Amino acid sequence: MASDALSKTITSYAHYQQLRKGLDETQETPMFTKGSWAFPKSQLILWYKDGEASSRIQFPNSSNVELKLLSEACQPATFGRNHKDVLDESYRLARKMDAQDFSINLGFEFYEMLTQAVSRLFGVENSDKSFRAQLYKLNVYGPGSFFKAHKDTPRADNMFGSLVLVLPTEHEGGALLLRDGLKELRFESAESPDATVGSASVPWAVFYSQVEHEVLPVITGYRVTLTYVSLMTGPVSLLTAII
Ligand SMILES: O=C(O)CCC(=O)C(=O)O
Numbered sequence: 001m002a003s004d005a006l007s008k009t010i011t012s013y014a015h016y017q018q019l020r021k022g023l024d025e026t027q028e029t030p031m032f033t034k035g036s037w038a039f040p041k042s043q044l045i046l047w048y049k050d051g052e053a054s055s056r057i058q059f060p061n062s063s064n065v066e067l068k069l070l071s072e073a074c075q076p077a078t079f080g081r082n083h084k085d086v087l088d089e090s091y092r093l094a095r096k097m098d099a100q101d102f103s104i105n106l107g108f109e110f111y112e113m114l115t116q117a118v119s120r121l122f123g124v125e126n127s128d129k130s131f132r133a134q135l136y137k138l139n140v141y142g143p144g145s146f147f148k149a150h151k152d153t154p155r156a157d158n159m160f161g162s163l164v165l166v167l168p169t170e171h172e173g174g175a176l177l178l179r180d181g182l183k184e185l186r187f188e189s190a191e192s193p194d195a196t197v198g199s200a201s202v203p204w205a206v207f208y209s210q211v212e213h214e215v216l217p218v219i220t221g222y223r224v225t226l227t228y229v230s231l232m233t234g235p236v237s238l239l240t241a242i243i
């Protein structure tokens with residue numbers, strides 16, 4: 001049974017970490033988790049700014065020519081180092097597009113997927129909706145692209161982690177490795193896109209901000225990701241996690 005002290009709610013990430021310490025002794029919840037979600041193909045349409053024009057890509061049937069054009073419409077990907085955004089292609093070789101330059105309507109399914117992903121991470125039931133995800137960037141990892149081991153830069157006080165969706169394209173390599181002490185999770189998105197007539201499966205990974213991770217080099221094809229900042233929006237009851 002939960003004690004009175006543990007049945008309180010949490011209102012900030014620092015508070016969550018404090019409670020989590022105690023909780024870890026009772027029940028282990030993961031620092032990262034992965035899965036995949038079948039999205040209707042009609043929702044896997046990306047519109048993006050291409051100079052003065054706009055272009056459209058329909059996943060999972062995109063060609064390498066279309067993906068190369070997308071990559072060319074992006075800018076070199078920077079990353080946070082010592083509180084500054086830096087470009088260092090020996091550490092991160094990839095392309096990025098800011099959220100205002102593209103649009104993809106993943107629809108209501110996105111929220112169902114997010115609920116499943118975050119609930120698994122928190123170890124709470126699906127009904128808990130005290131979180132949201134803010135679209136941050138689109139990234140393209142073409143042949144030879146990689147991102148060495150790093151932790152994500154905190155983007156808001158209520159940020160607790162990151163969510164990565166890999167749009168279904170044919171590629172080899174580009175596994176995301178997530179590490180927590182001795183535990184390692186390999187998030188392999190390169191398995192050929194598993195599509196049925198009406199839908200295609202989109203692999204996702206979600207992890208806490210303190211998790212170190214890296215993207216191994218892409219060997220062939222283009223790995224296209226959407227990254228989201230995961231935010232707490234209100235109190236999360238820990239009761240379901242400890243009973
Ligand atoms: O593309 C990925 O799987 C993760 C990328 C990443 O670590 C980042 O954008 O910070």
Ligand SMILES: [Fe+2]
Binds near residue numbers: 150151
């Ligand atoms: Fe990252």
